[in-house]
Amino acid sequence: MEKNVVHKYLRKNKKFPHIWCPGCGHGVIMSSMLRAIDKQGLDRDDVAVVSGIGCSSRTPTYVDFNTIHTTHGRALAFATGLKLAKPDMTVIVVMGDGDAVGIGGNHFIHAARRNMDLKVIVYNNNIYGMTGGQASPTTPSGKKATTARYGNIERSFDICELAKATGAVYVARSTSYHVQALEKYIHRSLSKKGFTVVEAMTHCPTTYGRLNKIKEPVAGMIYQKDHFIMKAAWDKLPEEKREGKFPMGEFVDIEKTDFVSKYLRLIEANKE
Amino acid sequence: MSVELPKLGGKFIQMEDEIGSMASIIGASIGGLKSMTATSGPGISLMQENIGYAVITETPCLIVNVQRGGPSTGLPTMPSQGDILQARWGTHGDHPIITIYPHTVPEIFEETIRSVELSEKYRIPVILLLDEVIGHMREKIDIEKVDKNKSFKRKTPDVPNEWFFPYERNSSGVPAFADFGEGYRYHITGLVHDVDGFPTSKPDQIDAFMKRMFRKIDDNLDDILDWEEYELEDSEYMILAAGCVARSAKQAIRTLRDEHGIKIGLLRPKTIWPFISSVLIDKAQDKKKIFVPEMNMGQLLLPTQRFASSICDILPFNKINGEAIYPHELVSFIRRNI
Numbered sequence A: 001m002e003k004n005v006v007h008k009y010l011r012k013n014k015k016f017p018h019i020w021c022p023g024c025g026h027g028v029i030m031s032s033m034l035r036a037i038d039k040q041g042l043d044r045d046d047v048a049v050v051s052g053i054g055c056s057s058r059t060p061t062y063v064d065f066n067t068i069h070t071t072h073g074r075a076l077a078f079a080t081g082l083k084l085a086k087p088d089m090t091v092i093v094v095m096g097d098g099d100a101v102g103i104g105g106n107h108f109i110h111a112a113r114r115n116m117d118l119k120v121i122v123y124n125n126n127i128y129g130m131t132g133g134q135a136s137p138t139t140p141s142g143k144k145a146t147t148a149r150y151g152n153i154e155r156s157f158d159i160c161e162l163a164k165a166t167g168a169v170y171v172a173r174s175t176s177y178h179v180q181a182l183e184k185y186i187h188r189s190l191s192k193k194g195f196t197v198v199e200a201m202t203h204c205p206t207t208y209g210r211l212n213k214i215k216e217p218v219a220g221m222i223y224q225k226d227h228f229i230m231k232a233a234w235d236k237l238p239e240e241k242r243e244g245k246f247p248m249g250e251f252v253d254i255e256k257t258d259f260v261s262k263y264l265r266l267i268e269a270n271k272e
Numbered sequence B: 001m002s003v004e005l006p007k008l009g010g011k012f013i014q015m016e017d018e019i020g021s022m023a024s025i026i027g028a029s030i031g032g033l034k035s036m037t038a039t040s041g042p043g044i045s046l047m048q049e050n051i052g053y054a055v056i057t058e059t060p061c062l063i064v065n066v067q068r069g070g071p072s073t074g075l076p077t078m079p080s081q082g083d084i085l086q087a088r089w090g091t092h093g094d095h096p097i098i099t100i101y102p103h104t105v106p107e108i109f110e111e112t113i114r115s116v117e118l119s120e121k122y123r124i125p126v127i128l129l130l131d132e133v134i135g136h137m138r139e140k141i142d143i144e145k146v147d148k149n150k151s152f153k154r155k156t157p158d159v160p161n162e163w164f165f166p167y168e169r170n171s172s173g174v175p176a177f178a179d180f181g182e183g184y185r186y187h188i189t190g191l192v193h194d195v196d197g198f199p200t201s202k203p204d205q206i207d208a209f210m211k212r213m214f215r216k217i218d219d220n221l222d223d224i225l226d227w228e229e230y231e232l233e234d235s236e237y238m239i240l241a242a243g244c245v246a247r248s249a250k251q252a253i254r255t256l257r258d259e260h261g262i263k264i265g266l267l268r269p270k271t272i273w274p275f276i277s278s279v280l281i282d283k284a285q286d287k288k289k290i291f292v293p294e295m296n297m298g299q300l301l302l303p304t305q306r307f308a309s310s311i312c313d314i315l316p317f318n319k320i321n322g323e324a325i326y327p328h329e330l331v332s333f334i335r336r337n338i
């Protein structure tokens, strides 16, 4: 039974095959999300999945909830309005890295600062996948993109650090290789109230992979296995051994009153 | 609104920018609330992408644009009518839109209510276009005249979930709107979509969707269009003007009629988009000339020429120095040109 839990939440009537390339990591994240939702026992009618634009943002098309595919970078702002209208709805926001912290960076920091009760999942493939591999704000320095053919000379964003600094109540990172951890973190985020961010590193064989010599999907997963290490182990690593490695795990888990709860109190106090 | 809304259980939020404001009111509308935002100048440019999103997803919402002068930061906050065409064509792609242009404070009050109704009824964003002159003006409004129990409700579906097509092609052209959370789990996207709400690239489905989007407006012009006729009955000349310019025009008409014996009247579109083309064609028939004064270089002039240039002479009067058009300027311009 466990094996088919994902099928329960896929739109049966429609839209398969999906648009993702063979071997893309996005599907792994989507199914982790569905298992986490199932575990949380949410009623499908009370869940909204909102996305921006990009390969990752096609997720809502396939899942049987209240779904909105919005404009590039603006998913959090749409979700903010929806959450104000429907305070009891669980609003999950899925975005690509470019969507979340490139074009949508301003909405990201402000939704976090406000502590909007939105469950963010960033599919981070380190590149603009859908449009053919332009550098994104998370393309690591030195790595290649179609707009950084000689290696990226910019510094890259650490989405978890950004989320932490701007006030998210829960921040975690996993990868499309570390599926159980990913599911666990998404589940944890669903059970929390407030702005939560799960960064899901995903491999993109077609653009990032091809440009950076991790072309095969399996190579992409092995890369994740070798380069992402649990926070506790990372903390103990000497500086020189951290080169090329990245921490994963739960970085923030705190309690803070969210915006909508405060607003509902404000209404209560000022009602005529 | 930040003061009044919480008292009534309404929600107010100050977003980080106008892109976010526009996005959040669409999100709120999808959640079933009547929603609006307001801006001026650069803010309306930032809203345009998501206004297009509201058009294609057919999500009701109201956008108030109090126009200011000039491109970019321009003239904060001096008057201009520079956004008349942007209100029509500001977002990319071919699309219908409704824009309402009141000319007094009480009319803003009435037309705001009408705009929300039109938006909900036809599932389309409505732009309430204002002049700075009126936006910063204080005039009396008669709240008692408003029927507080009359509240327009959007049409929502009453069929079982499995029968629901969020973008169905029915005879009215306007599909019922299922608010999120009501049990109809469906998909909303800014991609062109078929009746089921899912993206399509099939020409016949695209064609049917796009044409319905236009048809729901074109078939209901009787309900959507509104205009005022002032002293038009016996007039030989006509002014076509909107917003605060129409107020100056009315005063100019008084002077021209009472002091100079010139038979002149005013045609004032209240609904500015779609344009009142058939009304204009009708009214232009017996006119010697139409004057089109506006605080831009000829934006209302374009549709006026399109529909009436074969009927009579059309003369623009344009002022773009950050001042309103005064009645005496119109009086002397018209006297010189008849």
Ligand SMILES: Cc1ncc(C[n+]2csc(CCOP(=O)(O)OP(=O)(O)O)c2C)c(N)n1
Binding pocket: A053, A054, A055, A056, A057, A072, A095, A096, A097, A098, A099, A100, A123, A125, A127, A128, A129, A130, A131, A136
């Ligand atoms: C305002 C705007 N600019 C550009 C685009 C084109 N565009 C579509 S998808 C995309 C990149 C998406 O990259 P990311 O968010 O990282 O998601 P991925 O496709 O990698 O999953 C861009 C730039 C757009 N749709 N809208």
Ligand code: SF4
Binding pocket: A019, A020, A021, A023, A024, A025, A026, A055, A056, A125, A129, A130, A203, A204, A205, A206, A207, A208
């Ligand atoms: S381009 Fe990359 S991210 Fe997009 S579907 Fe293909 S593999 Fe996945």
